[in-house]
Amino acid sequence: MNPIGMDNSVFPARRPGDGEAPPVDGVADGAGGRGNLIGLSREELGAEVAALGEKPFRVKQLWHWIYHRGATDFRAMTTLAKPLRERLADLYVLERPEIVRHQVGEDGTRKWLLRAGEGHLIETVHIPEEDRGALCISSQVGCTLTCAFCHTGTQRLVRNLEPGEIVGQFMLARDRLGEWPTPTGGARLLSNIVMMGMGEPLYNFENVKTALGIVMDEEGVALSRRRITLSTSGVVPMMERCGAELNVDLAVSLHAVTDELRSILVPLNRKYPIERLLAACRAYPGASNARRITFEYVMLRGVNDSDADARALVRLLGGVPAKVNLIPFNPWPGAPYECSSNARIASFARIVNDGGLSAPVRRPRGRDILAACGQLRSDTVGKRRSGLPRDRAGAAA
Ligand code: SF4
Numbered sequence: 001m002n003p004i005g006m007d008n009s010v011f012p013a014r015r016p017g018d019g020e021a022p023p024v025d026g027v028a029d030g031a032g033g034r035g036n037l038i039g040l041s042r043e044e045l046g047a048e049v050a051a052l053g054e055k056p057f058r059v060k061q062l063w064h065w066i067y068h069r070g071a072t073d074f075r076a077m078t079t080l081a082k083p084l085r086e087r088l089a090d091l092y093v094l095e096r097p098e099i100v101r102h103q104v105g106e107d108g109t110r111k112w113l114l115r116a117g118e119g120h121l122i123e124t125v126h127i128p129e130e131d132r133g134a135l136c137i138s139s140q141v142g143c144t145l146t147c148a149f150c151h152t153g154t155q156r157l158v159r160n161l162e163p164g165e166i167v168g169q170f171m172l173a174r175d176r177l178g179e180w181p182t183p184t185g186g187a188r189l190l191s192n193i194v195m196m197g198m199g200e201p202l203y204n205f206e207n208v209k210t211a212l213g214i215v216m217d218e219e220g221v222a223l224s225r226r227r228i229t230l231s232t233s234g235v236v237p238m239m240e241r242c243g244a245e246l247n248v249d250l251a252v253s254l255h256a257v258t259d260e261l262r263s264i265l266v267p268l269n270r271k272y273p274i275e276r277l278l279a280a281c282r283a284y285p286g287a288s289n290a291r292r293i294t295f296e297y298v299m300l301r302g303v304n305d306s307d308a309d310a311r312a313l314v315r316l317l318g319g320v321p322a323k324v325n326l327i328p329f330n331p332w333p334g335a336p337y338e339c340s341s342n343a344r345i346a347s348f349a350r351i352v353n354d355g356g357l358s359a360p361v362r363r364p365r366g367r368d369i370l371a372a373c374g375q376l377r378s379d380t381v382g383k384r385r386s387g388l389p390r391d392r393a394g395a396a397a
Helices: 042-051 057-068 082-091 163-177 205-216 236-246 259-265 274-282 307-316 342-354 375-385
Strands: 098-104 110-115 121-128 133-136 192-195 228-232 249-253 293-299 322-328
Touching (some): 042 057, 163 205, 192 205, 236 249, 249 274, 293 342
Parallel strands (some): 133 192, 192 228, 249 293, 293 322
Antiparallel strands (some): 110 121, 121 133
8 A cells, every 4th residue: 555644666566467355364373372362352352251261341451451551461450360360471462563673764754674473574654743643554464466656566465464463563653652551632643543554455354344443442542433544456345345344534546547557557457447446435435525535646757647647637536525645756776667756746736736636745754764665574575685684684673
């Protein structure tokens, strides 16, 4: 997906095709063979508590400690009897993904490269603003899709992330930003979630749904659904469920105004062309003029950035409750595209704005730490393959 507020990378498509939804995975084990409670739904946690012979009200207590207080150690759970705390510690962990590498950009953007079991690497990025901040969360290791502008698209899909690995990215960021217990009146540094990291979240819908259900639960993290945006490359059959069952804000990777070009930039377009995609957007549950769908549009010099393209974009989005994010492309060595000039982007934005659509130009973020989707993982994997010593490949945080 396209990280909000970050540049994207262009890389030749690894293979043509529109990708297939991978299978859904099960719940992962934690350290020492103990079960990880992070990522269990309330019902699943209730089943664990019942299996221990404990009363149902323990679920509420545990939930409070895990998701409101951010506890990482059962011994800190002072409202639970000591024997129960010890039993829990024998059987379970409250494990976040392991940090392999941590970088902080000059603009305060933080990027974590995380190990998601069996040596798989994923990325999570925190993008701070003055009085808030968004966490860009990954939903898969790699991606089956091959969007031409996205670096993750050059990495093969390894697997779907488990709910605990998705929620775990949020928990870890809160740990590192010092935002436990859940602040009253809304978190300051971590106020929003954008499902725009590695992977296509609608190809891992069940696990994403469980994970977001946990962060939205009012007795835990209690993040409002209005503070969560899910970005899709256009998995049309899943969009209705996303709106109906999660009711979060939707962002769509559009990037082109013709099927011919979009099928190159976002190969999934061959399966779900623009007309079907926009019909699904018009029908998206909860979309309205007060709650618009965001259309992401990466600015590629001489490819999709003409005034004619801008006018066509305005026509195309007529009747859709829409706003447009214009994303300056972040070129990198070997990329087959370049970023549009500032003047071109300004002209494009003016036409879209004059057409009645909000079209902010996203400020590039985290450029100095390879903050575009998939870049840090590739950088690290590449350095390890090249035989560079670990300290030169980047030290763990
Ligand atoms: S769907 Fe996959 S390839 Fe396309 S932008 Fe998202 S992560 Fe990149």
